[in-house]
Amino acid sequence: MPIDTDLAGAVDDVLTRAAAEDHFSGVLRLVRGDELVHEGAYGVASRRWAVPVHVGMRFDIASVTKLFTSVAVLQQVDAGTLDLDASIAEWVDLAGTGISTEITLRHLLTHTSGIADDADEEAGESYEALFVDRPNYAVTRTEDFLPQCTAKPALFAPGTGCRYNNCGYVLAGLVLEKATGTSYRDYVRSEVLARAGMTTSGFFDMRHPVPDVAEGWEPVRADEQVVGWRQNIYSYPPIGSPDGGAHATAADLVRFLDAVRGGELLSAERTELFLTPQVAHNEEDGYTVTYGFGLVFEVFPDRRLRDLYKEGINIGASAIVEHYPTQDVTLALVANSENGIWGPLKQIDKLVYG
Numbered sequence: 001m002p003i004d005t006d007l008a009g010a011v012d013d014v015l016t017r018a019a020a021e022d023h024f025s026g027v028l029r030l031v032r033g034d035e036l037v038h039e040g041a042y043g044v045a046s047r048r049w050a051v052p053v054h055v056g057m058r059f060d061i062a063s064v065t066k067l068f069t070s071v072a073v074l075q076q077v078d079a080g081t082l083d084l085d086a087s088i089a090e091w092v093d094l095a096g097t098g099i100s101t102e103i104t105l106r107h108l109l110t111h112t113s114g115i116a117d118d119a120d121e122e123a124g125e126s127y128e129a130l131f132v133d134r135p136n137y138a139v140t141r142t143e144d145f146l147p148q149c150t151a152k153p154a155l156f157a158p159g160t161g162c163r164y165n166n167c168g169y170v171l172a173g174l175v176l177e178k179a180t181g182t183s184y185r186d187y188v189r190s191e192v193l194a195r196a197g198m199t200t201s202g203f204f205d206m207r208h209p210v211p212d213v214a215e216g217w218e219p220v221r222a223d224e225q226v227v228g229w230r231q232n233i234y235s236y237p238p239i240g241s242p243d244g245g246a247h248a249t250a251a252d253l254v255r256f257l258d259a260v261r262g263g264e265l266l267s268a269e270r271t272e273l274f275l276t277p278q279v280a281h282n283e284e285d286g287y288t289v290t291y292g293f294g295l296v297f298e299v300f301p302d303r304r305l306r307d308l309y310k311e312g313i314n315i316g317a318s319a320i321v322e323h324y325p326t327q328d329v330t331l332a333l334v335a336n337s338e339n340g341i342w343g344p345l346k347q348i349d350k351l352v353y354g
Contacts, residue, residue, distance in 0.1 A: 004037050007030075008037050008038035011030060011038050011040075011348055012038060014344050014348060015028055018042070022043075023343060024042055024341070025044050025214075025335060025336055026041075026043065026059060026250075026336060026341065027042070027054075027055050027059070027249070027332075027333075028332070028348075029055075029253075029254050029332045030348075031254055031329065031330045032328055032329050033328050037329070039251070040055070041054045041055045045057055045215060045336065046214070048215070048231075054212075055250070056251075058200060058202075058210075058212055058213045058214065058248060059214045059247060059248065059250075059317065059319060059335065059336060060245060060247055060316065060317035061244075061246055061253065061312050061317070061334060062245065062312025062314040062317045063166070063243065063310070063311065064246070064310050064311065064319050064320070066169050066243060067256070067321075068188045068192045069173055069188070070169075070274065070295075071192050071265050072173075072184075072187055072192055073172050073176055074270045074274060074293065075192075076176065076179055076180065077105075077270060078266060078267045078270050082105060082179055084106040085104050086104060086105075087102065087103065088104060088175055091175045092171060092175060097146075099150060100114070100115075100157070100158055102157075102159075103171075104158070107159060108169065108171055108172045109169070109172055109294060110162070110279050110291050110293060111164050111165050111279070111281075111291050112159050112160075113168045114154045114155050115149070115154055115171075116152030116154060116155055117166050118130055118166060120163075122164055128236060128315050130236075131235070136234060136236060137237075137238055140237060142170060142174045142177055142184050142242060143174060144237075145243075146170075146174075148167070149170055149171065162280070162291060164281075166244065169242045170241065173242025184241070188203075188246075189202060189203070192265065193252075195259070195264065195265055196252075196255055196256045196259035196260075197252075197255050198248065198252040200212075200249055202246070202247060203240040204239070204240075205239040206238040214336040215231060215316075215336060216231065216232035216315065216316020216317050216336050217231055217336060218232060218315055218316055218337060218338060219337070231316065232314070235315035236315070244312060244314065245314075248319075249334075250332040250333065253319070253332035256321070257321050258330070261323070274293050274295065275295070276292060277291075277292055277299055277305075278290065278292045278293065279291050286301075287300050287301075288301075295309065295310055296310060296311070304326075305325050307322055307325070311341075316336060316337060317335070317337075318334075318339065318341040319341065324352055329352050331352070
């Protein structure tokens with residue numbers, strides 16, 4: 001039984017209404033301490049076949065994947081194979097790329113490298129526009145991203161600014177591959193997902209039929225009215241990479257954050273580092289948004305944490321895993337549309353804070 005029936009009922013009402021209005025299809029898992037408050041599935045996983053969502057369904061989690069990349073790199077720092085503050089040029093040939101040899105893994109993982117992104121999300125650039133002239137199915141290995149990541153001049157010198165960056169995580173994943181002699185996806189499957197007990201999550205190719213994997217869909221609008229839906233199969237590479245695109249259940253995302261916070265994946269030193277805010281990014285109403293090693297922290301002026309989280313968004317996908325320290329609440333919310341989680345999340349956030 002839920003330990004907070006009022007919260008469970010209120011959250012369920014929010015998501016039921018959103019699904020009824022065709023604004024949300026996905027899964028929520030909400031936990032306080034070790035107790036499940038609410039888990040629910042809403043909407044459809046395939047608009048072509050009207051397949052209903054169930055709680056064990058895997059969703060594209062977009063940039064939440066960056067957490068797996070960060071943990072994987074920090075594991076190799078624990079092992080003594082990698083150094084957060086050494087030049088990545090020790091592992092990646094940067095000749096002819098315009099990428100500074102002063103860039104380190106710390107810069108890449110905290111969004112302070114200064115390299116230009118393939119699609120600058122903060123500037124409103126479209127990621128799917130990258131594949132108008134280049135087929136997305138040509139980008140399946142980590143190294144395949146390099147032409148996209150080296151085409152623009154740097155935005156600032158390493159360590160002198162902070163700007164959200166996907167290519168930084170691609171480069172970090174490439175360093176991981178060089179250091180371990182293992183493909184990014186194979187390493188993450190065995191050393192991150194399996195060790196965290198995420199038994200059903202992984203990297204699933206959109207070109208292959210895989211059971212219980214939700215399809216991504218986006219509304220087609222005319223005169224601000226939804227007149228149909230389109231699938232996201234041409235919007236980004238068909239299989240996940242170090243910067244995004246892994247698939248996970250909501251339960252596995254909660255399990256992952258619990259495993260990291262519990263010290264199951266990293267040493268005590270690296271666990272503390274992963275859970276500590278690193279670089280202020282911008283000011284919000286009453287708190288500072290600060291980047292860590294993948295995680296995002298909302299920090300009050302007295303340095304108390306409002307929450308810590310990682311969100312992801314792409315065409316046909318939106319996801320978040322979030323922890324509220326004061327309430328000891330963790331939630332994961334996943335959806336198969338770009339705007340799916342955001343409206344419900346604002347309401348759930350208010351409910352959790354009471």
